[in-house]
Amino acid sequence: MKIALFTETYLPYINGVVTHVKALHDGLEKLGHEVLVVTVDTHAHHHYIKDGVLYCPAKELKKIYNFGLAAPLSGKRYRMMKHFKPDIIHIHQEFGIGLSGALIAKQLRIPLVYTLHTMYDDYLYYIVPQKMIPLLKRISHRYFKFLAKSANALTGPSKKVQEYFDMCGVNKSVNVVPNPVELDVFNPSSLNREKIASIRAQYGIQPEDTVVCFCGRLGKEKSVDVLLDYWAETVKPDDHLKLMILGGGPSLPELQAQAKALHIEEQVIFTDAIQHEDLPEYYGACQLYVTASLSDTNSISMKEAMATGLPVVHIKDPLNAGQVVDGVNGYIYENAEQMYSIFKKYQAMTPEEKEALTASVINSVKIYGCEALAEYLVGVYEDAKKEKEQKHIKHRRRVKRHG
Structure with a gap:
């Protein structure tokens, strides 16, 4: 044809x-x-x-x-x-x-x-x-x-x-x-480990820190403000958790101001716009992907993160049900406490449990x-x-x- x-x-x-x-x-x-x-x-x-x-x-x-x-x-x-x-x-x-x-x-x-x-x-x-x-x-x-x-x-x-x-x-x-999703581009086995280490060093991420990321154009519809509110409600400075916001957009200045007003600016990293070819290593520098957006229709950024091996922490969204399955490729939450509980549950996993979850996440997107x-x-x-x-x-x- x-x-x-x-x-x-x-x-x-x-x-x-x-x-x-x-x-x-x-x-x-x-x-x-x-x-x-x-x-x-x-x-x-x-x-x-x-x-x-x-x-x-x-x-x-x-x-x-x-x-x-x-x-x-x-x-x-x-x-x-x-x-x-x-x-x-x-x-x-x-x-x-x-x-x-x-x-x-x-x-x-x-x-x-x-x-x-x-x-x-x-x-x-x-x-x-x-x-x-x-x-x-x-x-x-x-x-x-x-x-x-x-x-x-x-x-x-x-x-x-x-x-x-x-x-x-x-x-x-x-x-x-x-x-x-471009499975070959976001294949974890092809990531540049030196570049990943450089990204973590650039943003002052310590070896013991768990980095949770979101990626997208920063507009109101992406509900990153909700993530910041939830983070401030539950995450403590000594939890060794960092939130990395990948992307730029019209809401970036107000989100940065919000993080400062909530006194979580030391826990939140704003990268501004990232070149597409650099994204795999940025995902490689993280352990989890989180979103509070209800405007997305089967988010490509989320799938790219999954292809890199990141479990997704997704706010409950009935019309996108089935994309994230609890314990298979991520977890569903409904409020700040549930989101925080998932982060702590992940941190408490053994290296073997994390490795098995990563393999399950990658396998879940192979059909795409x-x-x-x-x-x-x-x-x-x-x-x-x-x-x-x-x-x-x-x-x-x-x-x-x-x-």
């Missing part, structure tokens, strides 16, 4: 969607399919193809880091896609490029697959003032409903996507496709490689083609009856 993947962001930028699309691209090519990624270039003045990527001119949105907005209508883009002759168009984001993909699929009369990666209701505060959020929520729900109705198949990383589409009034079932993701989505593409063909047959019958 020839497959076009439409995404507003792509390499060299890194986020969950980029990681997903890159893994899907690599997996599809390994299976023998031809793939064209369609994305934006805020520095380009014309459309161009380089290394299997169609770059489209776009305006940079300064409010949203590393995000560019392309015009959804472009004759040049349409002609380039017509020349490529895709069998499937798969959109991964919903704005200039995503809408363009939906419109081109309709013009070329080919199946459209739509993956919703983001629970946008949790991110509207980036765009408008608080008092405008209810109105924007209603408008955005209608827009997502339009895109979903245009698609022949819907996918998403967790059951949260089904709930979100239901809330938008979409009467379609969602194929739950868990996010992938890029080829497994591609194989599943090829099945979704085949179903989308059948659904499109059935619609075409029904349309021809209606025309014949009324002709």
Whole structure:
């Protein structure tokens, strides 16, 4: 098959969607399919193809880091896609490029697959003032409903996507496709031990310290403020516990101020943004991964940490149930005391028990490689083609009856 993947962001930028699309691209090519990624270039003045990527001119949105907005209508883009002759168009984001993909699929009369990666209701505060959020929520729900109705198949990383589409009034079932992880990149056996030692030394981490980390773009929706509150409530200075927050973002200054106000600044490490290629060693410098976020849909950062061997301490989240199984690849908590109890339980384990848990965690993510993701989505593409063909047959019958 020839497959076009439409995404507003792509390499060299890194986020969950980029990681997903890159893994899907690599997996599809390994299976023998031809793939064209369609994305934006805020520095380009014309459309161009380089290394299997169609770059489209776009305006940079300064409010949203590393995000560019392309015009959804472009004759040049349409002609380039017509020349490529895709069998499937798969959109991964919903704005200039995503809408363009939906419109081109309709013009070329080919199946459209739509993956919703983001629970946008949790991110509207980036765009408008608080008092405008209810109105924007209603408008955005209608827009997502339009895109979903245009698609022949819907996918998403967790059951949260089904709930979100239901809330938008979409009467379609969602194929739950868990996010992938680059198993070779985050393989603990390939970590640079000298670099790990250097990271621990850089941040003054002692050999007896247990480091608990979180990784992500620091916005309100990630609930790192909750982690800091819980930490201050329970963790004592002599517990030999450190909290390492990996990542930058708009909330970083206020989180640093919060840690100081809570008098836990000596126990909390803020690294700011970390290059993707450095992440494996940062995870290697830690022992546990913790999150209080309820906005994530099958977090890629969490899975990367698991691939490196870190058990996950996850706040209870019914719609992401099953991703973390108590005692298998991590532990679930509901409040500060339970979170702290898990930390202390881990510290009390013998080296053999920790080693067995690490092996279990790594084993739990082995099913999330890029080829497994591609194989599943090829099945979704085949179903989308059948659904499109059935619609075409029904349309021809209606025309014949009324002709």
